[in-house]
Amino acid sequence: MIDTWRHVFKLDPDRSLTEEELEAVCLSGTDAIMVGGSSGVTYDNTVDLMSRVRQFELPCVLEVSDLEAVVPGFDLYLIPMVLNAADSGWLIGRHSEAVEQFGYLIPWEMVIPEGYIILNPDSTAGKLTSADSSLSAARAAAYGQAGERLMSLPVIYVEYSGTFGDMELVASVRRSLQQSRLFYGGGVTDAETAARAAAVSDTVVVGNIVYSDLAKALETVQAVKGT
Ligand code: 1GP
Numbered sequence: 001m002i003d004t005w006r007h008v009f010k011l012d013p014d015r016s017l018t019e020e021e022l023e024a025v026c027l028s029g030t031d032a033i034m035v036g037g038s039s040g041v042t043y044d045n046t047v048d049l050m051s052r053v054r055q056f057e058l059p060c061v062l063e064v065s066d067l068e069a070v071v072p073g074f075d076l077y078l079i080p081m082v083l084n085a086a087d088s089g090w091l092i093g094r095h096s097e098a099v100e101q102f103g104y105l106i107p108w109e110m111v112i113p114e115g116y117i118i119l120n121p122d123s124t125a126g127k128l129t130s131a132d133s134s135l136s137a138a139r140a141a142a143y144g145q146a147g148e149r150l151m152s153l154p155v156i157y158v159e160y161s162g163t164f165g166d167m168e169l170v171a172s173v174r175r176s177l178q179q180s181r182l183f184y185g186g187g188v189t190d191a192e193t194a195a196r197a198a199a200v201s202d203t204v205v206v207g208n209i210v211y212s213d214l215a216k217a218l219e220t221v222q223a224v225k226g227t
Pocket residue numbers: 010159160161162163184185186187188205206207208209
């Protein structure tokens with residue numbers, strides 16, 4: 001399913017959208033809704049957002065950040081593994097704890113691991129994971145290639161959440177990959193940034209701007225798909 005995605009909106013269960021706003025997002029032509037956030041995500045607010053998105057036809061996937069908020073009923077479960085985290089808990093530690101506790105319940109065929117490379121140290125995810133975000137383009141590309149070749153990760157996610165990234169670095173990471181899909185997220189706030197991100201990645205993830213300027217967020221869909 002993810003192989004055809006060019007544009008994805010990431011919606012945060014901890015933030016609110018009116019019915020009209022949510023409808024505009026879901027009917028925008030985007031390829032999928034990813035539900036996820038770095039803080040304040042609960043079972044209840046995740047169920048609530050999933051059931052509202054479910055009124056529409058498009059795929060709705062959960063990016064798991066908190067075990068307490070894993071809700072059945074999504075199309076897929078994306079599991080971030082932070083390749084450049086300082087603490088291996090964010091790479092595999094928490095994941096192994098979850099498998100130990102709940103492994104027998106996990107529908108593995110619906111699980112997609114994402115190799116995150118976090119490059120904005122000021123983002124919530126950057127602070128939380130103490131990721132080494134001062135990577136050169138060559139080093140970031142090497143992380144991507146290691147994620148693909150050594151860990152067989154189907155997705156490498158270059159994450160600049162909250163700020164628009166270095167597109168040359170993103171292009172280097174993409175060039176280092178042969179099979180994995182490159183997701184880019186961070187600071188895509190209008191048609192121009194969307195087109196620039198789309199030129200160097202397989203899938204563009206758009207988050208915050210949905211909540212601060214919906215009209216601009218909607219413009220990103222055509223900008224990505226037109227490239
Ligand atoms: C966040 O990559 C996404 O995980 C999108 O980032 O919120 O900056 O659009 P923005």
